[in-house]
Amino acid sequence: MKQKAVTSWFILIVALLMLASCGTESDNLPEDPDTGGEIIEGEVTSTIEEMDNGTYRYTVKNDTQELVTFNFTSGQRYDFTLTDEQGVEVFRMSSVSMYTQALGEENLSPGEELQYDIQVPAANLEPGTYTLEVWMTSTEGTNYPAEIEHIIE
Missing domain, CATH: 2.60.40.2360 (Intracellular proteinase inhibitor BsuPI)
Incomplete structure (x- = not known):
């Protein structure tokens, strides 16, 4: 029973880490309409x-x-x-x-x-x-x- 509880906790932690890592890329970057959404650094x-x-x-x-x-x-x-x-x-x-x-x-x-x-x-x-x-x-x-x-x- 104890091993089943540890396995359940382990699966829960892995699932939470996977969910936390989803969507970390910023979607709020300004877009340049001429480049299809890419930002090009000027000079x-x-x-x-x-x-x-x-x-x-x-x-x-x-x-x-x-x-x-x-x-x-x-x-x-x-x-x-x-x-x-x-x-x-x-x-x-x-x-x-x-x-x-x-x-x-x-x-x-x-x-x-x-x-x-x-x-x-x-x-x-x-x-x-x-x-x-x-x-x-x-x-x-x-x-x-x-x-x-x-x-x-």
Whole structure:
């Protein structure tokens, strides 16, 4: 009789554990209608666009679901270069600029973006097509480069 009671308790415990383990997967996740219900993690992206003649807007956007933090060792947040058609760097902003020497950070929440307006100086360059490349100067991780043609007439 005692063995029958122990076996009954054992079967009851196993049955309860099996029932408890059913349905533990969350059904409350938001769905993305374009992917058939799967959630796709985005990424941090960078773009550059021409605003006016010689003025550009560099944008870094957080399309992830997490806070992104950029750490800096100075007041400089981005740098840019102009490269000629032969691939030779003819101008670098940081080579002619000074920045405060102070630690800093920029926090980018999900869906937010950082925007920097860039004025490309004349820099006594010959007429032609140049490549303008811009990137973040954070101390760690990806620097999120972006490039566009810059034409000097």
